[in-house]
Amino acid sequence: MPRRSARTLLTLSVSALLLATAAPASAAPPEGPTPEQQAQTKPPTVGGVESLGRGTGAQGKVLAETDRVVVKFKDHVPEAQKEEVLTEVETATEIEDPEIVKTTGNAEQVVESDTMLDKAEQQAVVETLEKDPAVESAEPDLIVVNGLAAHAASAPNDRYWNYQWGPRNIGVPSAWSHGTGNGVVIGIADTGQINHPDLNQRTVRGYDFLSDLYHSRDGNGRDGNPQDEGDWSPGRPNWWHGSHVAGIAAAHTNNRTGIAGVAPDARIQHARVLGADGRGYVSDIADGVMWSAGIAIPGVPRNTTPAKVVNLSEAWDAPTCAPVMQNAVNRMHKIGVPLVVAAGNAGKSANLAAPANCGGAIVVAATSSQNRITGYSNWGPMVDVAAPGGDTNAPIWSTVNTGAFSLGAPSYGDLSGTSMAAPHVSGVIALMKERNPNIGVEAIRKTLRDTGVNVNGLFTARGEGERRVAGVERPAVLL
Numbered sequence: 001m002p003r004r005s006a007r008t009l010l011t012l013s014v015s016a017l018l019l020a021t022a023a024p025a026s027a028a029p030p031e032g033p034t035p036e037q038q039a040q041t042k043p044p045t046v047g048g049v050e051s052l053g054r055g056t057g058a059q060g061k062v063l064a065e066t067d068r069v070v071v072k073f074k075d076h077v078p079e080a081q082k083e084e085v086l087t088e089v090e091t092a093t094e095i096e097d098p099e100i101v102k103t104t105g106n107a108e109q110v111v112e113s114d115t116m117l118d119k120a121e122q123q124a125v126v127e128t129l130e131k132d133p134a135v136e137s138a139e140p141d142l143i144v145v146n147g148l149a150a151h152a153a154s155a156p157n158d159r160y161w162n163y164q165w166g167p168r169n170i171g172v173p174s175a176w177s178h179g180t181g182n183g184v185v186i187g188i189a190d191t192g193q194i195n196h197p198d199l200n201q202r203t204v205r206g207y208d209f210l211s212d213l214y215h216s217r218d219g220n221g222r223d224g225n226p227q228d229e230g231d232w233s234p235g236r237p238n239w240w241h242g243s244h245v246a247g248i249a250a251a252h253t254n255n256r257t258g259i260a261g262v263a264p265d266a267r268i269q270h271a272r273v274l275g276a277d278g279r280g281y282v283s284d285i286a287d288g289v290m291w292s293a294g295i296a297i298p299g300v301p302r303n304t305t306p307a308k309v310v311n312l313s314e315a316w317d318a319p320t321c322a323p324v325m326q327n328a329v330n331r332m333h334k335i336g337v338p339l340v341v342a343a344g345n346a347g348k349s350a351n352l353a354a355p356a357n358c359g360g361a362i363v364v365a366a367t368s369s370q371n372r373i374t375g376y377s378n379w380g381p382m383v384d385v386a387a388p389g390g391d392t393n394a395p396i397w398s399t400v401n402t403g404a405f406s407l408g409a410p411s412y413g414d415l416s417g418t419s420m421a422a423p424h425v426s427g428v429i430a431l432m433k434e435r436n437p438n439i440g441v442e443a444i445r446k447t448l449r450d451t452g453v454n455v456n457g458l459f460t461a462r463g464e465g466e467r468r469v470a471g472v473e474r475p476a477v478l479l
Contacts, residue, residue, distance in 0.1 A: 014175040017447055018431055029333045029360045030442065042379055059346040059353060059378075060146045060278060060316035065116040068141035069095075069125055070283055070324050072108045077134045085132050086111060092128050094121040102211055102283075103298040105290040106327040110141055110211075110283050139323055144285070144316045146233070146278040156253050156260040160412055163397040164259055165369045166248070166388030166424055172262050181263025181430035183437075186249050187292030187307030188423075189285065190242030190314070192228035192272035196399050196410040198251040198258040199243060199268060204305045206270035209288040215275035222300065226272035230406065233277035237404035241278070242270060244415050245313045247399030249423035250430070258412060259397055262427025266434075269307055274314065285314070285355075286328035293337040308433040310337060311426040312361075313419035315344030315378070318354035326358050333360040336440045340364060340426045342418035349380035356382050362429075362445060366421040369394035377418055385448050389421035396420040 073082055086098040096114040103109055117125060122140040129138035155161055155173060167173070185204060193203060206226040210216035217229035232238045246268045253264030271288035274280040291297045294306025310332065321329075332339050343365040344353035356363045356378065366377040366389020373379065374391050390396040395414035402408035429444055439447075 014171045014428055014431070017428065018175055018178040018435055029330065030445075059344050060144055060314065062142040062144055062316055062318065065118050066122065066140050066143050066281075067113045067116050068101075068281060068283070069098075069111045069113075069117075069122070069129070069138055070104070070108050070141045071111055071129055071138045072106075072136040073134055074136050081134055082109065085129070085134050088132070089125060089128050093124045095125050104283050104324060105287050105295050105297040106324065106331065107298075108283070108324060108327075110281075137323065141281050141283045141324070142318075142322065144274070144278070144280055144282060144314070156264075157256050158251075158253060158260045159257050160259050160397050163414075165394060166390070166396055166420075167260065167262055169367075169369070169371060169388055170424065170428075172427075175428075175431060176264070179431040179434040181250060181266030181427065181434055183265075184263065184309070184430040184433045185267045185269050185305055185307040186246075186263065186423075186426055186430050187269050187271060187289070187310035188242055188246045188249070189271040189273045189288045189292055189310060189312045190245055191231045191240070191274050191278070192226045192242050193246070193268075193270040194228050194240060194243045194401050194407070194410070196243055196247075196401070198255070198399050198410075199246055201252055202250050202261075202266070203246075203268045203270070206272070207288075207291060207300060207303075208272040209284045209291070209300075210272060210275050210280060211284050212281070215279045215281075217276050224301065226270040228272070228401075229275060230403065231274065231276065231278050232405050238401065239415060240400040240403075240413075241274075241313070241415070241419065242272070244396075244398040244400055244413070245311060245419060245423045246270070248396065248420060249311060249427040251399055259399065262424055263430035266427070266430040267305070269303075269305060278314075282322050282354075283324050285312070286324045289339055290328045290331060293332045293335065295331055295335070306337075308337060308437070309340060309426050309429040311340050311423050312355060313342045313417075313422045315342045315346075315353045315356060315418065317346070317352065318357065319352060321354050321358035325355050329355070329358045329360045333441050336438065338362050338429060338441045338444055340422050340429065342422045343383050344378035345376045345417050346378055347376050348378055350378040350382045351380050353378055360441065362425065362441070362448075364418060364422045364425050366390070366416075366418045374416075377421075384445055385425060387421040387424040389418050390414070390416035392416065 098111045100109045101112045126138045129135045208226045230238045250266040251261035253260040271292045273285045273288035292307045292310045340362045341355045343350040350356040365386035366374045395416040400413040402411045
């Protein structure tokens with residue numbers, strides 16, 4: 001379609017998007033940002049980072065220390081030789097009593113030290129490992145902290161539908177005549193699931209991928225129970241982030257209670273990858289999203305109800321995408337399962353946030369109820385689309401729990417962030433997957449872009465009504 005002024009926001013009709021999904025799948029992953037995306041500058045925004053309502057703690061971080069390293073041994077290296085390699089590394093570096101604690105879905109070994117390693121010690125371990133002819137590559141297994149990219153803050157008959165400006169702004173109700181997500185599973189890689197009447201009937205069996213006791217809070221490591229044990233930290237109560245994200249994507253709809261999901265007939269599957277304080281190892285996150293997509297993970301039961309789209313509403317500061325995470329995205333891309341990720345909430349280029357800077361992911365920025373990019377939302381060459389994320393003036397309502405520091409009762413509440421924008425897009429992709437189950441990741445990305453209007457590389461979705469924004473006639477924003 002004709003390109004509009006560079007200052008217009010990207011807009012998209014969800015109905016038109018669904019009708020466009022007959023396009024053939026495109027199997028090739030992107031080699032990098034398009035020229036349009038590369039030329040993107042910071043778009044006009046509403047408010048600053050403070051519009052998120054969380055002050056300076058807008059985006060997750062990685063700890064300076066970690067006690068784990070991800071090692072890719074070359075093919076056919078026997079176990080005894082691997083142990084010899086680790087013994088030599090222990091002698092040459094500060095790593096203590098290294099032990100292989102798990103194998104990732106990409107056949108990498110995760111090696112754990114008895115003590116934490118600072119950045120210099122990590123680098124020494126990696127360099128020593130990579131000098132060994134039996135090792136193909138090595139990297140620190142970074143610990144993400146507060147990776148939750150959110151903050152507290154014919155119409156269906158659901159009680160709180162009037163609070164849900166997000167689906168209305170992007171024209172979701174009119175799209176339901178074309179698809180509701182029936183037969184599609186949406187993977188939610190997040191803090192886990194809770195008992196909730198607006199989610200229970202939509203939830204299929206998931207898995208807990210937290211591999212250490214501190215982060216998990218459930219007294220054990222990986223197991224078949226993805227129960228959210230609370231993401232609270234000292235001074236901050238629970239957000240119940242995973243259930244909030246799940247409700248946006250696929251809450252039970254037209255049940256005269258609660259909220260309506262974007263894909264009301266889709267199923268939800270939780271992979272618990274973050275726990276206390278939104279913490280988790282990157283290797284656990286990578287395994288969780290791969291398992292959600294149906295990729296086998298050593299030591300984990302096969303996923304019998306694999307997702308057709310996986311949502312990862314997380315962001316942390318990182319100059320590059322960790323190889324263990326990039327490998328996961330690549331494998332999902334190859335089988336046609338998009339990984340939809342939050343752009344991040346630091347009001348800066350998404351190139352500096354993971355997993356938004358992982359090639360092949362579908363990266364989502366956030367808009368306000370006024371259909372403007374929010375001041376906190378990350379932007380830049382890696383962003384594909386923007387969707388309702390809310391702000392302090394008009395947050396996003398969804399499914400939560402009343403418990404502040406323990407499990408309470410099912411409830412509803414508001415959060416804002418690119419975490420909330422991403423599941424709007426995951427829900428829309430579920431509608432697309434119902435109509436064309438074989439549509440590939442690049443065909444999805446192309447459809448999102450081709451049915452939108454470009455603004456410095458950002459695309460936003462629209463509903464039925466036209467409205468004037470910044471002096472430009474355009475439809476209401478979705479993405």
